[in-house]
Amino acid sequence: MQIGERLFNLRQKSGESLQAVADAVEISKAHIWELEKGHSKNPSFELVRKLAKHFGVTIDELIGEAAEPNAETIQIKRIHRGLESLSERDRAIVEETIHAMQKRTESTG
Amino acid sequence: MQIGERLFNLRQKSGESLQAVADAVEISKAHIWELEKGHSKNPSFELVRKLAKHFGVTIDELIGEAAEPNAETIQIKRIHRGLESLSERDRAIVEETIHAMQKRTESTG
């Protein structure tokens, strides 16, 4: 179970500081650290939910026995989150960019 | 969200007393009552998990937050799929693009 260890791994993979995830889930960075270190176990359900959402993993992936996602999927999920804050118009631009990248990659290799 | 209300309904449906579910999830009956009455919100994740298991519902059914996909989330999911076919390098570029868009939107209003 060790939520602390998972939390630490997820944070390392996403390359964020304690403060960054603390801000994202609206909690003190001290508490994030305490959770990672195991000085605090049994976080509230609400906090677990926020953490899972922020890291783009399911609650089972954060707490349960499910395997941890690799760096690649974390990057994708982080982008995914960023998309939500964009306007539909901007998202359309992003989508075109991706299509262009795909075509370029196809022809190159 | 009102976990208390859900809890009460589930308990009524199962016809159990406060003490019965308290025993089942290994917690005091007082606390079950406090949760139902809303005198305590934000139970620990572990407790929520036990309660869901005891009542035979999923955590989502206990806490309740079913999200029907709208047009926006559909667009996002489409982009998400596109991301998977990109190289890590290209994805990093996409991410920067999104960040730039976010900043522009922030400053604009």
Place this chain on the structure above:
DNA sequence: CTCTATCGTATGATTTATCTTACGACTGGC
């Protein structure tokens, strides 16, 4: 080199979840 910001760490304060205990209302058995 110095100043400043940010990193992880850590401690003591505060808030909140959770527990212990007890109450009055209501039952069923004697």
Place this chain on the structure above:
DNA sequence: GCCAGTCGTAAGATAAATCATACGATAGAG
């Protein structure tokens, strides 16, 4: 009638989560 048990309710105590703050180390800007 009374006694014992269980019900939901509630207040007060305790434990634990969460916070506010500060420290030394490190890295970058000037």
